[in-house]
Amino acid sequence: MDDTTNQADAAGEQRCGFVAIVGRPNVGKSTLMNRILGQKISITSRRPQTTRHQVMGVKTEGDTQTVFVDTPGMHIMGKDRNRAINQFMNQTATQALRGVDCVVFIIDRTRWTEEDQIVLDRLAPLEVPVILAVNKVDWLKDKSTLLPWLEQVAGKRAFTAILPISAKNGTGVDALEAEVGRHLSVGPHYFPSDQVTDKSERFIAAELVREKVMRQLGDELPYQMTVEIEEFRDEGRVVHISALMLVEREGQKKILIGEGGERIKQIGSEARIDMERTFGAKVMLKLWVKVKRGWSDDARALKSLGYDFEE
Known part of the structure; x- marks a missing residue:
């Protein structure tokens, strides 16, 4: 992958790819995409399940175009499992995994919930790179707990990379973008260079x-x-x-x-x-x-x- 990337860059070829941002509700998926794009495309609030639709955010820099796909949080439907809106959100999040070049799986600090496990289970059949982004690390009261947690969570799947970030203040986001860039394919851009979303x-x-x-x-x-x-x-x-x-x-x-x-x-x-x-x-x-x-x-x-x- 690195050799292909280096050859493409040297030749000045265009590179493009789709990147799904997934995770349980309220872990910072929309905040991360807005941070990467430098403007608000996906709405945010403290309330879970704010995002209901699949929203694409397009970032074009030179010969490289990355299409980030923000998704509703995959969640346990419980008593609302038969409600059409809940079914729609879970279905939308799952569909976003089709045909992507890589996945950014976001979790909240050193927490691991049943809904995190649901997301991980849905990623199991995928053969594309999965990057684990441990978000909100700036909120950790005891920073010494982070490294042992990263070592522990590494055993849950063969992640391509595990990166601590803060989507809100930008810590580690550049490193995450660089890692995502390693997995984009050589090929034409899907969107004009000045387009930032697929939504009207x-x-x-x-x-x-x-x-x-x-x-x-x-x-x-x-x-x-x-x-x-x-x-x-x-x-x-x-x-x-x-x-x-x-x-x-x-x-x-x-x-x-x-x-x-x-x-x-x-x-x-x-x-x-x-x-x-x-x-x-x-x-x-x-x-x-x-x-x-x-x-x-x-x-x-x-x-x-x-x-x-x-x-």
Whole structure:
């Protein structure tokens, strides 16, 4: 692999590859991809299962293009195992492993949970390199526990590399990118050099609204909330966006609107600031809430909202 890489670099050939970022919920997958890309593509919050879709982030540097695939956290579904939205997220995470050049498997410091084991088991059939990224090492109170843990976790699989990182502050991320680069294939780039994601601006707008809801409401609002963009009109200097927030019960709608409409105003204000930064234009954002009972447990409704189940 090193000889091929060196020969490709010497010849100035293009190199490209897909890299799946996997792990249980809330280990920092989206934070890592945003850090690598230098901008927000995947939304983040402290709440598990923030990421629902497979999101590609494209980084092109010279002759090398790396396509990172951020995935929903693979999780134990428990009492929600029959809920369509949960099935969709687990299915999406598994599908992201198809046809990749390597995998970055993220775990949280020196913790190993049942859900980490689920991820490891799903990686077992893969023959591509798997890099273990031990995230949030800056949070470790006792740094002396790290090395023994790295030696212990090395026995769980023949990992290509095991690297301690902090996706939030960037520690070790350069080393991780260098390791990923070793496993990219010689071949043409899949995306234009200035493209940073496969997702549309409408998708990103919807996700930014959903991020603000999750960050503000935390456990007040169940997972049964999604955002649908009904209008996205780009007039150059001004972008007009109308976003519909769907919930399943009237009580959830009241929570989302807040007393005197204060909650929805705050969500809109914070989302608009991020949108203007992302789209490079003034944003006129309109938000409203609608009750759509059972949408999160209805595969047909999910598909109409952009949650596409694939065979």
